[in-house]
Amino acid sequence: MSILxxxxxxxxxxxxxxxxxxxxxxxxxxxxxxxxxxxTPGKGGSSVSGxxxxxxxxxxxxxxxxxxxxIFVPPSAAAxxxxxxxxxxxxxxxxxxEGIPVLDMIRVKKYLEGKDSVLIGxxxxxxxxxxxxxxxxxxxxxxxKGRIGIxxxxxxxxxxxxxxLSQRNIGQSTAxxxxxxxxxxxxxxxxxxxxxxxxxxxxxxxxxxIGGDEEERAADYxxxxxxxxxxxxxxxxxxxxxxxMGHAGAIISGGKGTAEGKAHAxxxxxxxxxxxxxxxxxxxxxxxxxxGIYERCLWGEKDS
Amino acid sequence: MKIHEYQAKELLAQYGVxxxxxxxxxxxxxxxxxxxxxxxxxxxxxxGGRGKAGGVxxxxxxxxxxKAAGELFGTCLVTRQTGPKGRTVHKLLLTPAxxxxxxxxxxxxxxxxxxxxxxxxxxxxxxxxEQIAEEQPDLIFKQPxxxxxxxxxxxxxxxxxxxxxxxSLFCQMRTILKGMFRLxxxxxxxxxxxxxxxxxxxxxxxxxxxxITFDDNGCAGxxxxxxxxxxxxxxxxxxxxxxAGLNYISLSGTIGCMVNGAGLAMATMDMLEGYGGRPANFxxxxxxxxxxxxxxxxxxxxxxxxxxxxxxxxxxxxxxxxIAARGILGAAEDLGVKIPVIVRLEGTYAEEGRxxxxxxxxxxxxxxxxxxxxxxxxxxxxxxx
Numbered sequence: 001m002s003i004l005x006x007x008x009x010x011x012x013x014x015x016x017x018x019x020x021x022x023x024x025x026x027x028x029x030x031x032x033x034x035x036x037x038x039x040t041p042g043k044g045g046s047s048v049s050g051x052x053x054x055x056x057x058x059x060x061x062x063x064x065x066x067x068x069x070x071i072f073v074p075p076s077a078a079a080x081x082x083x084x085x086x087x088x089x090x091x092x093x094x095x096x097x098e099g100i101p102v103l104d105m106i107r108v109k110k111y112l113e114g115k116d117s118v119l120i121g122x123x124x125x126x127x128x129x130x131x132x133x134x135x136x137x138x139x140x141x142x143x144x145k146g147r148i149g150i151x152x153x154x155x156x157x158x159x160x161x162x163x164x165l166s167q168r169n170i171g172q173s174t175a176x177x178x179x180x181x182x183x184x185x186x187x188x189x190x191x192x193x194x195x196x197x198x199x200x201x202x203x204x205x206x207x208x209x210i211g212g213d214e215e216e217r218a219a220d221y222x223x224x225x226x227x228x229x230x231x232x233x234x235x236x237x238x239x240x241x242x243x244x245m246g247h248a249g250a251i252i253s254g255g256k257g258t259a260e261g262k263a264h265a266x267x268x269x270x271x272x273x274x275x276x277x278x279x280x281x282x283x284x285x286x287x288x289x290x291x292g293i294y295e296r297c298l299w300g301e302k303d304s
Numbered sequence: 305m306k307i308h309e310y311q312a313k314e315l316l317a318q319y320g321v322x323x324x325x326x327x328x329x330x331x332x333x334x335x336x337x338x339x340x341x342x343x344x345x346x347x348x349x350x351x352g353g354r355g356k357a358g359g360v361x362x363x364x365x366x367x368x369x370x371k372a373a374g375e376l377f378g379t380c381l382v383t384r385q386t387g388p389k390g391r392t393v394h395k396l397l398l399t400p401a402x403x404x405x406x407x408x409x410x411x412x413x414x415x416x417x418x419x420x421x422x423x424x425x426x427x428x429x430x431x432x433x434e435q436i437a438e439e440q441p442d443l444i445f446k447q448p449x450x451x452x453x454x455x456x457x458x459x460x461x462x463x464x465x466x467x468x469x470x471x472s473l474f475c476q477m478r479t480i481l482k483g484m485f486r487l488x489x490x491x492x493x494x495x496x497x498x499x500x501x502x503x504x505x506x507x508x509x510x511x512x513x514x515x516i517t518f519d520d521n522g523c524a525g526x527x528x529x530x531x532x533x534x535x536x537x538x539x540x541x542x543x544x545x546x547x548a549g550l551n552y553i554s555l556s557g558t559i560g561c562m563v564n565g566a567g568l569a570m571a572t573m574d575m576l577e578g579y580g581g582r583p584a585n586f587x588x589x590x591x592x593x594x595x596x597x598x599x600x601x602x603x604x605x606x607x608x609x610x611x612x613x614x615x616x617x618x619x620x621x622x623x624x625x626x627i628a629a630r631g632i633l634g635a636a637e638d639l640g641v642k643i644p645v646i647v648r649l650e651g652t653y654a655e656e657g658r659x660x661x662x663x664x665x666x667x668x669x670x671x672x673x674x675x676x677x678x679x680x681x682x683x684x685x686x687x688x689x
Binding site: 023024027075076099100101102103106107109110113125137138139141142152153154155156157158159160163180182183207209210212233235236237238239240242243244245246247248250253254255259275276277278 | 385414415416419420433434437438450451452489492494519520521522524525551553555563564565566567568569570571572573574575576577578583586588619620621622650651652673674675
């Protein structure tokens with residue numbers, strides 16, 4: 001078990017004929033992901049790495065039975081790509097594209113309300129269930145199959161967290177990067193809920209950053225609904241106010257969205273908060289030891 | 305992207321918003337004869353709080369105007385928003401002075417919560433919205449507007465009522481809001497503000513000040529907006545970095561940072577300060593950094609005379625550490641790096657990357673992990689002298 005994806009997930013790559021799309025299709029295939037089709041308008045009938053390309057997502061879905069898509073199209077076409085995927089009945093849409101205008105995403109998010117599609121991203125590294133399926137751009141080889149779920153707004157910090165856990169021989173159930181944009185699909189609260197329900201996941205690492213109030217809302221949710229141990233880290237403690245720190249969503253404005261405020265809310269919720277980024281693995285280990293489940297979290301251990 | 309008040313007013317005018325006539329003056333311009341007095345002379349810098357800093361003045365004659373302009377041009381205005389360095393005045397906007405009865409705040413923002421736009425309004429005009437929010441939050445009126453139905457007359461009616469405006473101002477307010485709304489959506493704004501929006505003694509609405517910020521992600525779709533950028537207002541290094549596709553923000557410390565990924569770049573800064581050092585910058589070379597981009601990043605760091613040590617923190621995912629190492633070594637060789645460079649490489653081909661650095665013979669100091677790298681950087685780049 002895992003969340004959102006597993007070894008049976010069939011994936012369509014939107015924008016498969018572009019440079020990024022081509023490269024990451026190969027990487028995902030190497031990892032064992034079941035990429036079954038690609039889509040690029042006007043390139044239907046061709047193929048990439050042996051994967052058939054269709055003009056539309058709906059045709060690709062009809063021909064292959066895929067219910068998941070990953071998007072590698074330029075920012076100006078990305079909102080369209082998400083909407084097309086949703087209308088083609090994709091259950092899960094992973095949007096890697098960085099630089100989508102905020103107003104485009106506001107319209108997309110509104111449209112997805114009440115629909116069955118779950119959107120991950122945009123501006124994210126994607127999602128991986130180690131040993132089963134990778135949808136996105138993360139380096140798969142750093143992962144170990146296991147019991148810890150990871151949710152993060154940052155790509156490279158996700159890798160950092162995975163690496164720190166793997167070095168401690170603590171495996172991961174699923175790792176999700178929810179993206180660095182202010183308007184995105186899957187949020188911390190929804191991901192926490194999925195990890196709490198997933199019997200395979202025993203503990204959770206959550207990585208937030210300055211800007212917005214999602215971490216505060218997650219803290220509230222952790223306090224009331226999460227029984228599994230949570231380790232958290234918030235980056236941007238030293239970021240100056242009013243400056244956008246690389247991610248469109250990472251900005252402290254009007255004194256709101258500070259790292260201190262978020263770390264405090266998470267501590268209050270019962271999560272173990274790492275002060276520095278290289279303490280993420282250690283903080284999680286301590287939390288699962290405290291819960292008496294450390295041995296069960298180790299790579300290769302079977303459930304007792 | 306930020307623009308000046310005069311540019312915001314010009315844009316609003318294009319969308320049918322009745323902005324007051326203005327005359328823009330640059331340093332070399334001679335003052336035109338047809339100016340009516342009294343008038344208000346306003347320094348054009350990207351900052352609020354210009355009035356308090358002496359950048360907005362009422363002048364009653366051509367002589368007073370000449371004197372004020374002479375004082376303002378080239379002067380450095382320090383406001384609450386500019387930081388201690390302040391901003392140099394290169395342009396002045398002259399607008400007619402009005403007899404004002406009351407000042408309001410009117411703002412438009414994307415509404416992340418409800419999925420549309422949000423009108424913010426307050427009868428406390430002239431103050432910054434953050435200040436109103438802090439001191440008198442009850443006096444801020446919020447009106448979400450769904451993008452499905454757009455701005456409707458009733459929105460305007462509710463708003464004027466909440467602000468305690470006379471209903472005779474409804475038509476003027478509707479024209480202003482409709483224009484702002486259309487501008488916001490068509491040009492991908494991230495903020496549009498009229499503050500103060502004034503009511504004159506003879507019952508007219510006067511757009512006293514206007515501020516517009518564009519969504520950086522939206523700018524690609526509006527190339528015409530690029531001409532509105534004022535290079536004088538931008539940090540030279542930030543501008544250079546943006547052109548190279550790098551995310552760079554100038555900070556006040558002595559440790560130059562080069563990191564891949566925004567989250568890791570922020571975390572690296574946190575790490576440095578955790579060990580008592582201060583970063584000179586935030587720099588994210590991006591997930592797909594190439595040798596060329598790494599070299600460009602190095603150039604920018606080295607051009608910063610405050611930088612005493614460079615800390616490179618790369619977690620190679622898609623970007624391979626051996627390629628990153630080659631980029632670093634190439635830059636070190638070509639640019640003749642005289643300051644210590646601490647490098648932490650982890651992830652894809654990290655072993656190979658570290659070997660290349662070790663065997664290069666260049667003064668690159670490898671660090672086995674993030675904390676070791678940060679400690680070393682603080683050690684070499686400490687601010688004791």
